[in-house]
Amino acid sequence: MGQPAAVYCRVSSARDEDQTGVDRQERLCRAVADRLGLVIAVGCVFVDNNRSAWQRRRRRPGWDGLLSAIRAGGVGHVIVYHPDRLMRQPRDLEELLALSDEQDITLHGQANRRDLSDADDRFFLRIEVAHACRSSDDTSRRLRDALEDRARDGRPHTSARRPYGYAADARTVIxxxxxxxxxxxxxxxxxxxxxxxxxxxxxxxxxxxxxxxxxxxxxxxxxxxxxxxxxxxxxxxxxxxxxxxxxxxxxxxxxxxxxxxxxxxxHVYRSSRFYVLRGLVVCKKCGTHMSGSRGRAPSYLCTRRNELGPTRCTRRIHATMLEAFVTDAAVQLLTHLDVTGAPTVATALSARDEATIAADERELAELKDMWTSRELSTREYRAMRKTVEDRITTLQRKTIVRPTVEVLAGLVGPDARTSWDRLAADGQSQRLNAVLRFLFAAVIIDEHRGKSGTFDFSRIDIEPNPL
Incomplete structure (x- = not known):
């Protein structure tokens, strides 16, 4: 049975010089797979129709799916009609090359083959992608000039979304x-x-x-x-x-x-009240932040409250009660928090995690020495290196860099409550907000389940930051 392969097909837009449709691209790529004895698994044909590979912010679901399949380790070959169907940005190529270092990917086109682990093939691919990027830049510039000429002539701008009141030509009144x-x-x-x-x-x-x-x-x-x-x-x-x-x-x-x-x-309203939990309160139903709002009583309201239709959310919670509850949790944490000897810029990694990372880094160095001395094959080295690097990455995700001493200065220890109240009385709400952001990742608000008119503390879930 042949080695597993994936197919990628893309057409940017009707302005593309090469209008080989995605269906025909797929047929040609399957013919290449048959000729090479490769097997295209179910779900390994990735298509981006009317998607630009040049626009940096344009999402390409097919491209993202291809990269995910490569990361999963089930793909050894990628077949495309031409490399510029795959990428027109150098950073896309570099991302693919980085994955190739881990997974040994070979790239096949209709007329050529590129071994992504070969230095010469990498060199030629970089030239091809740079040329494609330059070509797209030139096309974009010509298009911008044409649009400006169209505007100077007074002709309307047309797009897939017609302006309300007019037909698709943006001229004919409805x-x-x-x-x-x-x-x-x-x-x-x-x-x-x-x-x-x-x-x-x-x-x-x-x-x-x-x-x-x-x-x-x-x-x-x-x-x-x-x-x-x-x-x-x-x-x-x-x-x-x-x-x-x-x-x-x-x-x-x-x-x-x-x-x-x-x-x-x-109607400009400049609240004299500072909502000390700003940026922290999150609606559990919507996953969006809740913002401070005046009314009969200060409250945090879901930011989807002004929407119409099924997405509207009216979840709210009394600000004073919530802030007092979270403040009590913060003060209790600060009372028992020990930052003696903490550096100015601290990481949240424990000594055990630091030691584990150091051991893994030594293991990486040993693996490289074994590969250099040919005690390990390249495939074995890459597989073992990936395992160790994944362990290091998992631990490093715990790292949170914060100016610990500056933010918590004078607030840690048995006098935490007195110090907190003093800052509040002095109006240093922004300082308190910074401390709360340091201690907590989010304050998640669920629906109210208690009796009407009562404050339901059980709906509050404080998510701490690793300290």
């Missing part, structure tokens, strides 16, 4: 949506909030451009949009009137912007 836009602007000028407008549209089943629910944020974006006024904007700069009809006149749009600025300035 009258039913135009009526909604005019109503939106009129209601805002009459005093309605974006939230009230969104709720009214959702209540009568009026969908947003993508077919989903209106949210307060999407209403605000429509109220700020200059496309609906017929103005062409490119990278935040107005280029003048566009070649499409306006739905909202400039006077109405300008009045809405003035009204929005007035409302923002009139």
């Amino acid at each position: 009258e039913a949506e135009a009526l909604v836009l005019r109503e939106m602007f009129a209601r805002y000028l009459d005093g309605a909030t974006p939230r009230e407008i969104a709720e009214a549209l959702n209540d009568r089943g009026q969908p947003a451009a993508g077919g989903g629910l209106w949210q307060p944020g999407s209403v605000r974006r429509m109220l700020r949009s200059r496309h609906v006024t017929g103005i062409r904007v490119f990278r935040g700069e107005e280029f003048g009137e566009g070649t499409w009809p306006a739905i909202i006149d400039r006077g109405t749009w300008a009045e809405v912007q003035d009204r929005s600025a007035y409302r923002a300035s009139a």
Whole structure:
């Protein structure tokens, strides 16, 4: 039976010079596998359709899946139509080469073969990827220039997401949506909030451009949009009137912007209260942070409270009671915490972990000596090295670098409560917040299960940092 292999196929976009589709790429790669006697396992064909390998922030699920399969150790060969289908960024190649050092990967193209452990093949691959990156840079520059020329000509920007009120060409007005836009602007000028407008549209089943629910944020974006006024904007700069009809006149749009600025300035709330657990409180249901909010009583509220639809979360907890509870836990910990002789920048590793890492590092050196003297084969050396390095990495993840002495100065020992209260009375809330962040990773809030009107301490889960 042949050795296991994986296939990777990708087409960036319709602008790609090579438009060999992913289906045909897969057929060609399977033919290569048959010719070489390789076996493509089930689930080892990875595809990124309409995904760029050049854009640094663009996620490629197929590429990520391929790397995961290689890390798992079930793949010895990677087959692609051409290396530039696989990567167009040097860092992607270096990541693949690093994995190859661990797993002995051979890369096959339709017309060539690259042994990723061979220095010459690595050299040529780096040249090919650098050339592909330069080609993509040139294409991107030409595209940016073309988009700017389009903006100067007053032609609208088109994309997969059409602007609300217009068809996919961003020119043709959809009258039913135009009526909604005019109503939106009129209601805002009459005093309605974006939230009230969104709720009214959702209540009568009026969908947003993508077919989903209106949210307060999407209403605000429509109220700020200059496309609906017929103005062409490119990278935040107005280029003048566009070649499409306006739905909202400039006077109405300008009045809405003035009204929005007035409302923002009139409702600026500068709380005199510092929420000492800021950045620590997390909603267990949503996994998002909870922020301090005023109301009848200071509270921490889930940050999804302003969303509409099924994602909305109204979880809250009384701030004063929560802060007192977490403060008691912090003071108790500080009372018995010993930082005598701690360095200015401390690690959270115990002496035992430090000793284990030192022993593993010595073992790595011995393995390298054995490999150099040919007592171990390259494959054996790589496998044993990976095992030891994984142990070291697992221990090093415990390391947390913090300025221990500076943060905890004067707060450790039997007088911790007195020192804490003194800092609180002096208004040094930011210092207390820093101490709490040092001690705790998160304060997780579950749903309330007690009687109404009572504070349920059982819903609080404090996750400590390793000290």
